[in-house]
Amino acid sequence: MKILIVFDKPIPVAKYGGIQRIVWWLGKELVRQGHKVIFLVGEGSTCPFAEVKIYDPEKPLSVQIPDEVDLVHSYIPVMEELNKPYLVHMESNTKKPEYDINTVFVSRNHAERHHATCYVHNGLDPEDYGRPAFNKKNYLHFLGKAAWRVKNVKGAIEVAQKSGNKLHVIGGSRVNFHMGFRFTVDPNMRFHGMIGGEKKNKVMQESKGLLFPVIWHEPFGIAITESMYFGCPVFATPYGSIPEIVDADSGFLTANKEEMINYLKDPADFDYKRIHDRVMEYFSITPMANSFLKLYEKIMNGETLNASKPYFEKDSEPKFLPFA
Structure with a gap:
């Protein structure tokens, strides 16, 4: 399978950088399992195990997708029609009124708080x-x-x-x-x-x-x-x-x-x-990549990852939870 991983920041990360490391680790494990990965990522990125293309925020994502890819795994919101199957990997606690129906959250709780069911736990290398x-x-x-x-x-x-x-x-x-x-x-x-x-x-x-x-x-x-x-x-x-x-x-x-x-x-x-x-x-890159491969199969077969579009209810959570 040929997979385009989209992220608007440079990889690899120099110090901590949580999401950058997940992007890197997922691509690395997919390549290890025999798939081809192309990174469409921020300026300054390099990678020894996958092809790198530089993401241009001034251009539509659709025109930056190589013809050869089978599927798009995006870490940024998809705001347009794409000519390829895709999913959106949501890592953060954003509070939007609506999300793409093919959004994948990073824990069961994360999904449930957005009225969704699809999640994959992050894995480390x-x-x-x-x-x-x-x-x-x-x-x-x-x-x-x-x-x-x-x-x-x-x-x-x-x-x-x-x-x-x-x-x-x-x-x-x-x-x-x-x-x-x-x-x-x-x-x-x-x-x-x-x-x-x-x-x-x-x-x-x-x-x-x-x-x-x-x-x-x-x-x-x-x-x-x-x-x-x-x-x-x-x-x-x-x-x-x-x-x-x-x-x-x-x-x-x-x-x-x-x-x-x-x-x-x-x-x-x-x-x-x-x-x-x-x-x-449970929380290493192999189970994470295997879980995503199952989701890739679903979306390439025309299935959606959630029954309806996830959403977040405004003011449904306090800004700070108690610790007292």
Whole structure:
């Protein structure tokens, strides 16, 4: 099969970049399984395993699709008629009144909140992370864009402090002006900024768990699965996709701050290898690509992926979910 993957940002990503990594990983696995992939992506992109064409936002998408492709897998909205079967892969929490009927969401919860049924869980590429050691140290870690209030780094810091845990923050700095003003003095809170690759992997490799008290419905959360890849249990709020990813043997979920603090004073023992194995079975690139291949077959046979067009009801969710 010849598949065009469309995204308006450059690949590969230099540091973190969640969606860019999914785009890259999916294309890589499809090629490994014998399919031809063409990337139509942002300026500056390169790729050793697939052909790259540069997406022009000033031109209709329809005129940028090569004749040879069988199907279009788009990470940007399709606003016009295409002469090829296509799907739209929705990764974010956008709140639009209507979506394409062939929209694929990234978790069951993500789909249900948009009155849809079609979803595929994101999968990570083990080759980007190396072999996990399951050698846990004496700190927790937070992973996410700390400048986004919904990621709740402030709550993570408070939980770590009150439960007597050191915390390494990946994706934020000690001084932050984006959420009012936050200056964290405590030396037990270490900030790594926006790091990727081996530096980020090392922090997770040596962590005893991910502290992730988000206050929104997390669409998927690659931070969760890549932490679990290293055997890290997840201590999080039960919002969005998180209960689909984190089972009773791989973490502890609560929206009650005091309950989380008390739990982390003396957490349960976890089987780190089992947590890693859960990611490999359900949340790696192979099951993700296999799920999409089944959807490709459906749309090439003229079927739609949802019974009707997904939509989001305005004001159906609060801006921030409780963590108190």
